[in-house]
Amino acid sequence: MSITIAQMKAVEALARTGKFSLAADELGITQPTISSQVQAFERLCSRRVFIRNGYTVQLAPGADELLAKIRITLKCLADVDEAIGVGAQLTMGSLSFGFSAHRLVMNSLTAFVQKYPNVRLKTHGGPSLKLMEDVLSGALDIAAVSMERPDSRLYCAELSRSRVMIYGRKGHPALQNGFLPTQALAQEKLVLWNQSSGTRKLLDQAAEQQNFKLNCILEVSTLDVAYASAAAGIGLCCAIEGEVQADENIDVVPLEPKLEIGHYLVCLPECRDHAAVNAFLEVAGCQETSFTGAIPKA
Template identity: 65%
Template structure:
């Protein structure tokens, strides 16, 4: 006996809603039917998929990977149905996109929206490591994240590789040169850093450990606006990917050198999802915009950040 589509739909709906009644309403079936479908699925798996507490349930420890595979399977089936009943590809559908640095992915996102206006896009900002987890769990179709190297669990395509920059209040003495050193100039300063789910923070921390330097982090942040405001106010110097922040009337920005750190900005998705129509189209637009297939797109005013390596 094998798993049925109805069982997978019941399990996936229950994993999101946390209640049998809510899952039944979403699927348009009775609550006892949802319960029996979930029970049958668990019997086939010979393990508990959910932990029950009163009228609510949550996914059992260790079962999240299986739920993610169910979501991928259901999305593949949805793609089949879309191909069967749509007159042409990309006439309708949804795409969940995460990003850790909105300024770096916005050109590709804008081009995608203009080219495929019928696709409904849900966006989610957040630190890179958190977004990687959301992609692995099937909560996001793809994400643009920053990390030193590709993640072997995912299909990854590097769209940019940029230096790490340090920024702070206008006129700050450490930011008046062409570059800033980790040991001599950055180590003595108070710092405003991303939380430890950030790829940029992880790269900087690793460089500090290798150099035998202890960074003086006085404030951890989770959003770019708070990081910018804190650095501009003089609470501490901030770090970012080149292009993520720009010098203006409030801040100065210089690259970090000695060591000169670079970090990749990757588009990532589950290997099973790389050929989904909308995902494939987004990757294609990103390749064209960032010059991954023959150089920058002529006349679009873009900069090839790879020249900064």
């Protein structure tokens, strides 16, 4: 007896929703059916996939890799269904897309929606390292992330390379020379992204190489909170060039020596040729931006 598509759909829906009732509603079947399909899947796998806790469930330790394979398989099947039903025009389907800096990918998002209006596009913002884990688990099809260099676990298409900028309250003494020496950060109170941020990771590495520790007095996870903190004078913040602009509230300068970070579209290598993923990569490669770099030709 083999694992069925229905069983894989039941497992994937339950892992994502965390409840049998929600998974059943999403798939349009009864809760007992979901339960029996998941139990059958676990018997065939000879392993526990979920840990039950009353009305909710969570993935059992070590089940992440299995779930990622299920999601990849279901995505491939969806591509086959689309090819059979509507040809290669990409007139249906879905794409889950994550981003760490929306301003750097808005042109690509806009172009994709305009070119493929019938593809359901679901977006999710978050820090780069978390988004990469979501891609590896199959929770996201593709993501735009910031990191120093490509990750060997993923297909990585470079969108741009940008300077790391420092910004703070208008008139801050350290920001009046048009640049800020990296070593000068040792004397400043800082508002930094959390540890899942690619920019934070790069800044930590730069400080370590110059033998000092960053004085982080506040960690943030959203750009609006970072901006408000800088404008209020709580501390200096870091950003990718283009994320923030100097205005009546803040000054923005680059670090010296120049510190650069890459901005990449990433997906699982085995998902590179999925119709919607490939379409997004192609659309992104056609966009003109104010940043250098381009997606390698497939």
